[in-house]
Amino acid sequence: MAEINCSHCHLKFEKEQMIPESIDDKELYFCCNGCQGVYHLLHNEGLDSFYTKLGKNTINPPKHLDENVQKFDLDSFQKRFIKKTLQGFSQIDLIIEGIHCAACVWLNEKILYSTDGIIEANINFTNYKARIVWDDSKIKLSDIILKIRSIGYDAYPYDSNIADEKATKAKRDYFMRMIVAVFGSMNIMMLGVAKYSGFFTGMDDDVKAMVHFGEFILTTPVLFYSGWVFFRGGYYGLKNKIINMDFLVASGATLTYIYSMYILFGGKGESYFDSVTMIITFVLVGKYLEVIGKKSAVDTIDKIRSSLPLDATIIKDGTKQSISVDEIKIGDILELKTGEIAPVDGTIISGNAAFDESSITGESLPIAKTIGDTILSGTINTNSLIRYQASKDFSHSTISSIVTLIEDSLTSKSEIEKKANEISKSFSATILSIAFLTFLGWYFLAPELFYAVDANRFEKAFIVMISVIVIACPCALSLATPIASLVGISELAKNGLIFKEGRFLETMAKANVLVVDKTGTITEGKLTVTNFHKHKEFDINLLYSLVSSSNHLISKAIKSYLENHTESLKFIDLEEFRTYDAKGISATYNNISLLGGNSSLLNDYNIQHLNNSNSSIFYFAIDNQLVATFDLEDIIKKDAKEVISKLKEFGLDIVMLTGDNNNVASKISSLVGIDKAYANLSPIDKATYIDDLKKSGKIVVMAGDGVNDALALSKSDIAISMGNGADITIATSDVIILDNSLQGLLKSFEISNKTYKLIKQNLGISLIYNAVTIPIAMAGYVIPLVAALSMSLSSLLVVGNSLRIKNGKK
Structure with missing residues (x-):
């Protein structure tokens, strides 16, 4: 009996077993209904060029559309394998089974991109790993799997253990x-x-x-x-x-x-x-x-991952339960005994203990933690039983995020x-x-x-x-x-330096400008009040309530000072609370206007004041009358001058950008050896400055740790965030320094330059x-x-x- 090729999969079958059909006066033969259906799908989508790309290669006939795809929509599956992007879309890494050639990659990407609800579909030909981003409100993951199966392939989630x-x-x-x-x-x-x-x-x-x-x-x-x-x-x-x-x-x-x-x-x-x-x-x-x-x-990666437990003890309805770490939800109350490892990030609500954070930051000495302090996944409770509330689930916890970033950078x-x-x-x-x-x-x-x-x-x-x-x-x-x-990325990871992509090694080695934020980067980011001047009598609780409503470092420092130097403080509910970028905050109480911030904010309101201090100054005004002034200072990191000097040896032009005043900026920059410093900058000003540098042909690296740095970081060629920085800063960064040290910044440049060399x-x-x-x-x-x-x-x-x-x- 004569054998002919199936018009879709190109496998040979006896002609009598084939399904004949004529489309556009073209004789076609299919080995099964599945191949016939896929051919019609591609023909209707205008993807007939797939067969030209396929050439004489053969592929597998389509799989049966099993009912077991429903497992992809289960909560347990989604918690383990699906992540959320910054835009709120769902993301998963899949292995596409059945790919034999570049034509298969082309077909899968075309079909996925043409599917309503799929935002991104990129397939790596070397390992058939596909990263798919989709809108949950328009399509379910099970429908995506069915779409892949409908054209003759299969998909299953990428698992690092399988790798x-x-x-x-x-x-x-x-x-x-x-x-x-x-x-x-x-x-x-x-x-x-x-x-x-x-x-x-x-x-x-x-x-x-x-x-x-x-x-x-x-x-x-x-x-x-x-x-x-x-x-x-x-x-x-x-x-x-x-x-x-x-x-x-x-x-x-x-x-x-x-x-x-x-x-x-x-x-x-x-x-x-x-x-x-x-x-x-x-x-x-x-x-x-x-x-x-x-x-x-x-x-x-395994060494980092091995620092996490497989199960955890949670307190639910007054009783203790042992559950898998994958089942931990945000808000769950966890109990952590001496010697146990924190499975997820959270905030202590009961007890106090010292934590070994060497697996995350490299710090060899235990760090004391008490109620209200944050603990990170992968850190070890060294001396006392505590209870804490989970602020992240397992897949988004610090240590899991680090593993994911390293895996991505290696590929x-x-x-x-x-x-x-x-x-x-x-x-x-x-x-x-x-x-x-x-x-x-x-x-x-x-x-x-x-x-x-x-x-x-x-x-x-x-x-x-x-x-x-x-x-x-x-x-x-x-x-x-x-x-x-490979060696460079691994060595960086061992030093607590996470590069989100391997290509950043080359970019950092070629960089010629390093832009640094002042607070939290050059300095410790721990402001302390050195002087308090009361110009008029006022209700101290108004100031306490105003600074308590802000998470800015200056507000936190003043709040701490008031709590340590004033008795019987009480919080007052304020109205019309507002934040002014790089300037300060305002609110009202019973038609009384409250204003707290720097000199620029007071100038906007035409409030008379003096500014002749080399420290950061916080002014507090009630109904546009200055009533109090706080002088604050931030400690310069002990190795800042040495690190800046060594960074200059890489041919870097180092610039400091800060929202603080000129006096403070000049003092800090001169002490650490930075030749260029710009003060009184808003987040937009910082971003504009970096834009101008890039337009002039410079390759710019920026290091920062505050929310107000996020915009500027996103504009730079390489964005570096300190490990204790805000979540949004870390999300927009390309490199993360887990131990928050300037030595880590120096090490990033050293290893990048050595690797590129x-x-x-x-x-x-x-x-x-x-x-x-x-x-x-x-x-x-x-x-x-x-x-x-x-x-x-x-x-x-x-x-x-x-x-x-x-x-x-x-």
Whole structure:
């Protein structure tokens, strides 16, 4: 019976079993109703070009639309896998099953983007991980899964535990393949000693044939088992029209194997089975080191994740219950005993204790916490039982957010890495062309003096071609950027520095302007009142109520001062409360106007006052009459001057922006060595200043920790927030310094610059290596064995150079 291809999945079936149909005078045949339905779906959506992109590739027929998709809408599932974006949309990472080629990625993205309610759908072709953002009010997750299944694919949530299992499995798999390759190589070397001894002293043809057969037995499992990873990688590369490193290794080893088989079965010349095993072994060692590097990155994440418990004790209806950490809700009351780890962020409501925060901030000494203080997930209660109220669920807690950010940064690529990948793609095709031309040159043009006998002409030309293919493998070029970036990101994470994307390493290394906020960045952010001047008698409770209504650092400092120096304070309900950006606050009480803030705010209301202090000044006025003045000072961080000096060594132009007055700004900047300082700036002024810098061609990094810095941070090329900064600041930042230290800021620049420098060194090593070794190989001075060793050594050199980041060497 005749077999024909299904018009959708392209699989072959007997014609009699197919479903015939005619669309637009075009004869079509489908293997099942599912394929027929998908074809109509794509045709109606105008996506027929999918079949052009698919070419001769085959795909799986559509899956049945199971009822079990309802599990994706369960609360328990959504709490575990779904996050909320800043805009309030839902977000999930899915693994799309059934993707075989770029056409599959294109089809899935097109279908998802054309679905009402889906905001974003990006699929990573290398690992088939899809990030989907959607509007819950328009579409449910189960409908999205059904949409994916309707076109022949399936989806399940990305789970970091699965990723860890796969990384461990890959490491074990590569290790077993490497063991087989090493075993075969060591034994074939012993046979090689006999063969090459016989080459100089003489060897019977029968003995020589036995040696060749022994080499064949040892080489075959090495090529087809140990070397399977290269065949697989080369196959998928060709399917996507890419000639990659795996294809070069597989083709070089296979051609050498075939030629050696020809010699084994009676051809004239020497076999090169030993070269086949060495090519596979040496390159596999490089691959194994790469897998170890990736597993090391996963282990870094595991170490952070392992600091969290699996269950927690909550107080509900007066009784204690043990629940999974995934089930904790905002507002739940949790009990934490001595030695236990906080599973989520929250606020203490009962008891006091000291907490070990070294896993988050790196602080070695325990921090005392009492009622009203915030505790972070991943920190350890060291000495007393407490109860606290959860302010975040598990997936949004501090430690979980850190893990997510590190995972995202490890999968992102810098611009220099993207460029290197593009070079390596065209590089492989160029090398194959050079190798083929080398073969033709040696076979047809090389003088006779290069050959012992004319019969060896083909063998010599063939072996030189193989040497060119093997020695020029772009392993080092392919490893140059990802390995260095991987080590850099992992090292940053160990130092409490979270880069949300790997590409920020390159941007920070290229930065030429660092903008810093004053309060909380250069200073400790802990204002204290140094002087209190009462100009007129007034009800102190009015001031206390006004500052209690604000979370600003100055308001908190004054509130604390009043509580420590005044008895019987009481809170009064104020009306018409208002905040003025970078100026102050106002309110009313029984038609009395209350005003508190800096000199700029008083100028707006034409209130007379003096401003001749080098401290921050808070003015309090009632009915536009100044009644009290507070002088406040903030402690400069002890290492600020030293860090600023070292940061200047990176060629950075350092600028301080603050909403404080000129006197304070000048005093702080001169003490720490900052040459440029701008005062009395609103959040919009700060953002405008950064915009102007970028328009002039500067690459700007900004560090800040307050809500008033959020706008300016969003305008900078790299936004750095201190770990104790406001949630909105951290959300808009690219880099988070968990321990809130200026040393962390310095370390960010040090590791970024070192990583970028080593990336450029790695690229230089790989390019110089190829520029030197390829001509030598073309000239016939390198045998395949030495070519494989040389290529592997270049990869090891790149890996070793990248590890200098981890070892702290310059």
